[in-house]
Amino acid sequence: MKAWSRALGDPSGPWGCARALSVSCSWAQVLGVLAALGLGSLSLTLLLGPVPPLLTWFHMRPKEVACRPCKAQGGEAGGPVDSCRLVLVESIPQDLPFAAGSPSGRPLAQAWLQLLDAAQESIQVASYYWSLTGQDIGVNDTSSQQGEAVLRKLQLLLAKNVSLAVATSSPTPATESTDLHVLAAQGARVRQVPMKKLIGGVLHSKFWIVDRRHVFLGSANMDWRSLTQVKELGAVIYNCSHLAQDLEKIFQTYWALGAPHAVLPQTWPRNLSTHINHAQPFRGRFDGVPTTAYFSASPPPLCPHGRTRDLDAVLAVIRGARKFVYTAVMEYFPSTHFHHPARYWPVLDNALRAAALNRGVCVRLLVSCWLNTDPAMFPFLRSLQAFGNASAGISVDVPDTLSVPGRKSSSCPWGVTPTSRSAA
Ligand SMILES: *[C@@H]1O[C@H](CO)[C@@H](O)[C@H](O)[C@H]1NC(C)=O
Numbered sequence: 001m002k003a004w005s006r007a008l009g010d011p012s013g014p015w016g017c018a019r020a021l022s023v024s025c026s027w028a029q030v031l032g033v034l035a036a037l038g039l040g041s042l043s044l045t046l047l048l049g050p051v052p053p054l055l056t057w058f059h060m061r062p063k064e065v066a067c068r069p070c071k072a073q074g075g076e077a078g079g080p081v082d083s084c085r086l087v088l089v090e091s092i093p094q095d096l097p098f099a100a101g102s103p104s105g106r107p108l109a110q111a112w113l114q115l116l117d118a119a120q121e122s123i124q125v126a127s128y129y130w131s132l133t134g135q136d137i138g139v140n141d142t143s144s145q146q147g148e149a150v151l152r153k154l155q156l157l158l159a160k161n162v163s164l165a166v167a168t169s170s171p172t173p174a175t176e177s178t179d180l181h182v183l184a185a186q187g188a189r190v191r192q193v194p195m196k197k198l199i200g201g202v203l204h205s206k207f208w209i210v211d212r213r214h215v216f217l218g219s220a221n222m223d224w225r226s227l228t229q230v231k232e233l234g235a236v237i238y239n240c241s242h243l244a245q246d247l248e249k250i251f252q253t254y255w256a257l258g259a260p261h262a263v264l265p266q267t268w269p270r271n272l273s274t275h276i277n278h279a280q281p282f283r284g285r286f287d288g289v290p291t292t293a294y295f296s297a298s299p300p301p302l303c304p305h306g307r308t309r310d311l312d313a314v315l316a317v318i319r320g321a322r323k324f325v326y327t328a329v330m331e332y333f334p335s336t337h338f339h340h341p342a343r344y345w346p347v348l349d350n351a352l353r354a355a356a357l358n359r360g361v362c363v364r365l366l367v368s369c370w371l372n373t374d375p376a377m378f379p380f381l382r383s384l385q386a387f388g389n390a391s392a393g394i395s396v397d398v399p400d401t402l403s404v405p406g407r408k409s410s411s412c413p414w415g416v417t418p419t420s421r422s423a424a
């Protein structure tokens with residue numbers, strides 16, 4: 001995130017983009033794109049700033065629009081309109097210093113602990129896996145202390161009768177972790193969702209819902225390394241019960257699939273349907289700024305009626321871009337990378353190229369480069385790079401020489417930045 005922000009603040013830098021904009025005027029759009037692309041099997045798409053006139057929506061969906069304020073997602077019918085607050089949060093590996101004055105989000109560990117401080121009644125957590133103590137992997141190092149503090153805080157809250165419900169993926173990659181046994185012994189309800197058996201994948205979402213009104217959503221698993229060793233990005237949304245209760249419906253789909261002998265339902269119960277989606281986003285104020293927002297999910301069998309699918313959300317963000325699309329991803333594979341044999345799958349790659357060529361949108365890509373990077377990725381990046389031609393107004397930037405202090409980049413000529421290791 002920080003590397004990404006720096007690129008943003010330095011449009012004339014090594015990745016100079018003909019149409020790059022200043023940070024201040026375009027932050028909101030960046031946020032929208034980033035949110036939609038970065039967050040695994042669940043994402044939040046947000047557009048801050050001027051929103052299209054409501055009239056359009058009446059034309060498109062008169063009934064649903066007319067109903068929105070009163071039907072809105074439970075809880076607060078007739079109550080005051082949510083006045084939400086959104087804070088970007090991030091973590092940067094401890095050994096990766098940035099120049100003084102670099103833009104930065106609120107530290108993830110601090111945001112998590114503050115969110116737990118706010119909890120009074122309930123916490124729901126979806127995470128691929130849990131590993132909050134260094135002990136899990138035989139490490140005794142100060143960099144695991146923040147994760148351990150989060151675990152202790154959760155135990156304290158359970159002791160204070162705050163309910164904790166956890167949905168996590170089964171089988172888990174963190175086989176030595178005792179976190180969930182410890183929490184369950186203190187009253188937490190835990191469901192292991194057998195995603196591999198059900199859909200041949202994993203539960204990859206990472207989010208929290210606190211008191212049905214605050215939300216954390218990001219790339220970070222419940223892992224101490226996410227707080228000190230890995231680049232992560234996320235958002236905390238405070239005081240936003242409409243969005244929180246919509247996210248709770250997604251949590252309930254996981255909860256249902258984690259029940260004993262659960263099968264993937266043909267149709268999901270009606271109370272898990274949503275009216276908040278791409279066509280009909282939540283409209284509210286975030287820090288006073290008129291904002292639209294919705295949650296998308298994937299894969300499609302896990303999307304009850306009305307839920308926008310992740311792919312559609314990401315495509316909508318790319319296709320809606322007028323000036324730029326900046327993306328920060330761990331891998332860039334226009335192929336079915338996890339299926340064998342791999343198949344070409346150029347849907348997002350095409351959308352980026354179309355944005356650059358058809359609409360003169362400036363496309364920038366940051367891709368992780370680390371020990372586990374598969375060199376098979378590089379030809380895809382070179383291809384995208386070759387597509388750019390500044391003098392023809394096709395602006396595509398795939399950085400080629402950014403080096404990360406303390407890391408060898410010789411094997412990674414195409415874009416080097418530490419990024420979320422959340423798929424690990
Ligand atoms: C961890 O290391 C510290 C000193 O570095 C030591 O005091 C402590 O006992 C160690 N803890 C464990 C569980 O080994």
Ligand SMILES: *[C@@H]1O[C@H](CO)[C@@H](O)[C@H](O)[C@H]1NC(C)=O
Nearest residue numbers: 121122158159160161162163
């Ligand atoms: C804990 O919560 C339950 C249900 O919310 C309630 O019935 C019970 O009285 C609470 N106990 C304490 C000690 O607050």
Ligand SMILES: *[C@@H]1O[C@H](CO)[C@@H](O)[C@H](O)[C@H]1NC(C)=O
Nearest residue numbers: 084085118214237238239240
């Ligand atoms: C949420 O709203 C309440 C009152 O409406 C306010 O007291 C509180 O500070 C807000 N919380 C945050 C985290 O903004």
Ligand SMILES: *[C@@H]1O[C@H](CO)[C@@H](O)[C@H](O)[C@H]1NC(C)=O
Nearest residue numbers: 074245248249252269271272
């Ligand atoms: C949906 O209904 C079931 C039971 O009918 C209930 O347990 C669950 O909490 C409801 N979910 C939501 C999000 O309201």
Ligand SMILES: *[C@@H]1O[C@H](CO)[C@@H](O)[C@H](O)[C@H]1NC(C)=O
Nearest residue numbers: 386388389390391392393394
């Ligand atoms: C880039 O575009 C310009 C103008 O259309 C063209 O003259 C030039 O040959 C192009 N460069 C490459 C490498 O295709």
